Amino acid sequence: MNWLLQLNSHEQTALLFVALFGMLALASCLRVLMSLRRESLQDVPADPDAIPGRARQHHWRHEMRILWLGASIFWAAWISGPVGATLLFGVLSFLAFREFVTLLHTRRGDHRSLLLAFFVLLPLQYLTVGLREFDLFTVMIPVYSFLAIPVVSAMADDPHDFLERNAKIQWGIMVCVYGLSHAPALILLDFAGYQGRGAFLLFFLVMVVSGGQLAEHWASRRLRRRPVARHVDRDFSMRAWWAGVGCAALVGLALFWITPFKAWQAMAMAAIAAGAGSFGSLVMEALKRDAGVRYWGNRSSITGAIGLLDRMAVLCFSAPVFFHLARWYFKAAR
Incomplete structure (x- = not known):
């Protein structure tokens, strides 16, 4: 905490975005690993929404894209x-x-x-x-x-x-x-x-x-x-x-x-x-x-x-x- 307080405002804000994008990258990696594990356990149907698991997977993929877009807009608003x-x-x-x-x-x-x-x-x-x-x-x-x-x-x-x-x-x-x-x-x-x-x-x-x-x-x-x-x-x-x-x-x-x-x-x-x-x-x-x-x-x-x-x-x-x-x-x- 003392180290964080010693940083100036620009360094603290930069660290905020590093942490934010780091968490999003970790969440994206976990989603990819879970999808690979699910596909290895079952045959993937022709229709990606044919089973609830695949529908949820597509839903979370869409949500992750929205989160990345929102974080990018937030970052662009700060640097601009x-x-x-x-x-x-x-x-x-x-x-x-x-x-x-x-x-x-x-x-x-x-x-x-x-x-x-x-x-x-x-x-x-x-x-x-x-x-x-x-x-x-x-x-x-x-x-x-x-x-x-x-x-x-x-x-x-x-x-x-x-x-x-x-x-x-x-x-x-x-x-x-x-x-x-x-x-x-x-x-x-x-x-x-x-x-x-x-x-x-x-x-x-x-x-x-x-x-x-x-x-x-x-x-x-x-x-x-x-x-x-x-x-x-x-x-x-x-x-x-x-x-x-x-x-x-x-x-x-x-x-x-x-x-x-x-x-x-x-x-x-x-x-x-x-x-x-x-x-x-x-x-x-x-x-x-x-x-x-x-x-x-x-x-x-x-x-x-x-x-x-x-x-x-x-x-x-x-x-x-x-x-x-x-x-x-x-x-x-x-």
């Missing part, structure tokens, strides 16, 4: 600096919002509002992030976009389902743009005595939220389920939710040394972020039920990012909560 991080997450927001819009029943009168959202509001939101204008960043979408979009929509002279159509567009911007834009903002956030270590905050958030999600999925299958919202998600229960929050708190305790927080503060921050992300996942599940789909995106989608919003939904809800708690409670610098 504030501008690169802002641009990378801006592209992710664009793709996620486009995926959201493909499931909406839009009308001709919505085209102006969508153009405003995609090509004005989204770039402005990430521009304020890159410039570290966090005061303007926090109100850009909740205030100005929520006023501008209905004005533009009204000028299109189409009052049919006016409130519903505008609410859908505003909600998509809130989740896909506003929520996700807090991820690069974490990288740019500075604390007293913690300058240049913003990547650790984002890493901490992703780890605690991921740990909480895994624990919640495990608990939902092992514990007796009492669904809170049966018609939305039969797997979501408060018992599983508490299990996920508790696991996230333990992960936060294990990683508190990479943050500016004390041990109990890291546990509290981790628990709140994981809880918010889990509730966000429930909200997005309700939106999918309303749209009549099981996953965001599909193979016939034009988004080019299959299921991206399914991957990002938890982060879209947990990142804003984590960011604002860290900035205001812990008095982060501008």
Whole structure:
């Protein structure tokens, strides 16, 4: 621990990525060895999904590719600096919002509002992030976009389902743009005595939220389920939710040394972020039920990012909560 504390911020962040990619490489090697062992014990059928074992193998292969992609994006965001991080997450927001819009029943009168959202509001939101204008960043979408979009929509002279159509567009911007834009903002956030270590905050958030999600999925299958919202998600229960929050708190305790927080503060921050992300996942599940789909995106989608919003939904809800708690409670610098 003393040796780690003696390293400067760039050396600590580099060590973080070495450990991250090392764990992914080890996991990939283990997956390959397990697949080779499985193939040596049984004849492989012509259809790779003919037996559950092969289906699970393909599922884990897909998940490992997603993890490698996410880690690579995280690394690219760090080495490219504030501008690169802002641009990378801006592209992710664009793709996620486009995926959201493909499931909406839009009308001709919505085209102006969508153009405003995609090509004005989204770039402005990430521009304020890159410039570290966090005061303007926090109100850009909740205030100005929520006023501008209905004005533009009204000028299109189409009052049919006016409130519903505008609410859908505003909600998509809130989740896909506003929520996700807090991820690069974490990288740019500075604390007293913690300058240049913003990547650790984002890493901490992703780890605690991921740990909480895994624990919640495990608990939902092992514990007796009492669904809170049966018609939305039969797997979501408060018992599983508490299990996920508790696991996230333990992960936060294990990683508190990479943050500016004390041990109990890291546990509290981790628990709140994981809880918010889990509730966000429930909200997005309700939106999918309303749209009549099981996953965001599909193979016939034009988004080019299959299921991206399914991957990002938890982060879209947990990142804003984590960011604002860290900035205001812990008095982060501008």
